[in-house]
Amino acid sequence: MSAATTLIGETRGPARRRTGVIGAGAITERIILVACLGLLGLFAVFALWPSLLTWQDPFAADRSLILAPPSLTHPLGTDEIGRDVYTRIVYGTRSTLALGVGAVLISLTLGTVAGLLAGLAPRWVSMIVMRGNDIGAAFPELLLAILIIALFGGGPVNAAIAIGIAGIPYYVRVIRAETLKIRRATFIEAAHGLGLSRTTVLVRHLAPNALRPVVVIATLGLGGATLAGAGLSFLGLGTAPPAPEWGSMLSNARSFLGLGWWAAVFPGLALTLFVASTTIVGRRIQKSLEGRR
Template sequence: MSATETAAAPLQDPGPIAQPASPARRAPRSGAGRRITVGLAAVVLAFFVLSAFAPSLIAPHGYDEVNPQGILAAPSGDHLLGTDENGRDVLSRIVHGSANSLILGFGAVAIALAGGTLLGLSAALGHRVTNALLMRIVDVGLAFPEMLLALVIIAVVGPGPTNALIAIGVATIPSYARVIRAQALTVRRSSYVEAAHALGLHRTHVLLRHVLPNALRPVIVIATIGIGTATLAGAALSFIGLGVSPPAPEWGSMLATSRTFLKQAWWYGTFPGLAITALVVSTSVLGRALQAKFEGRRA
């Protein structure tokens, strides 16, 4: 075939080219996907909260119910998640362990939120010298990783679930204090706060009615995510023997005990680990959904 014939050969029509979906068409899909994700996260967190308050409604066995004939039994109809080295039902221990794990998470966040609010508002609304002094204290706390600071506190006060809760909470106070201070400074300069002062409203009324509610909005997001982070930190402390100790059910201590039986009982450590992961992911999803709502976006 000559070059002329080749050049004259008709081009084949490739057919219609698929056009990418417009942002307007993609938005409903992404919005529905976000709602489903947030809904699943809420269900997971609600399940763990229900497990903590009413474990007998979910757990098929007692957490300390021993079955010598079912030691390290694989998952089955009688034991959906298998049994441990004493023949205790793993699912029941995870369900009953929700209380100990969530107490560490929620309790630590409550301490951090209370301490951070006190320090942050005192720094933002106090005298310049008070602000400088408190923020230097906060900077010292932020200079250390939170887990390292918690370990130092436990080394001073001793191990145990209550001390672990306090240590995690105190170690995270600086992070909350800095966020609350920054937000309180922003709110204090807003027009409605200045108008409240111009109307002669009492300083305490302005603080409780205008400054505090608006300053806590971003902190609610951090606290929601922090529940999962604090629970993970509590599980880590229990894992190394500084938190909840066996035979009490707790996810971190279950992981620690399961290390000896990894080869013959994979389920023993897998499912407590999945419980920790599910809680951390669900609180993170819910926290970011709250952030989107506060910022005016649809979560």
């Protein structure tokens, strides 16, 4: 065997191994993504059609089965007053996700409007919007939400509004930055050069491109907003018992961890899986958009 053939063989070997490693990593990433999409689809079914997946009443309590461990009848056990944990997780998905989705819609709407205004309006208007945005961003989201609830009262609606308002600053910063970048792009100048009106340029060209990151922000923010909503319910400021909700279930079960760990672990696991799934899917969408650019 010649030296050239040996050299070619030595260089091809590591290349093949690197290709195999990359391929295995891509396959693993795809499997994780599919699993996350499947979990999100399952949670959507939980929220929209809970009766399809359980036949029990989430409010029905059996005093003879207080903190009963997982079994065939109660696959995730029962809570401190004998209610089925699995059924309450399924029915609690709607109220839990409603807080997160409602908060994201509020943040998305108000943050988009303020971000476009800061990016397109005169400089003094932009400065006013951004200074107010900086004040809001100075507070941690959950702390700002608690402050708003302290002023206007608790409940699921006020909790969603509070979390939504607390999440506005991040949307404003991203949308404003994208707007400033897009408005200086060559195709925007070309559109103006062709004689298109400012309204046409804004609606057809600038806004759609400036709002492209909104999908990523909203997907990533959904997990955080849902987690914040569950945190408020855990503190008694969101959905109040006996209504099933993951945060309130955790709050009720924390005093019985030594007697029935399942009453707290499974609602916490559901919340963790949802937040992790939305984060992974959001990161994947972000990579796809960056690749297109």
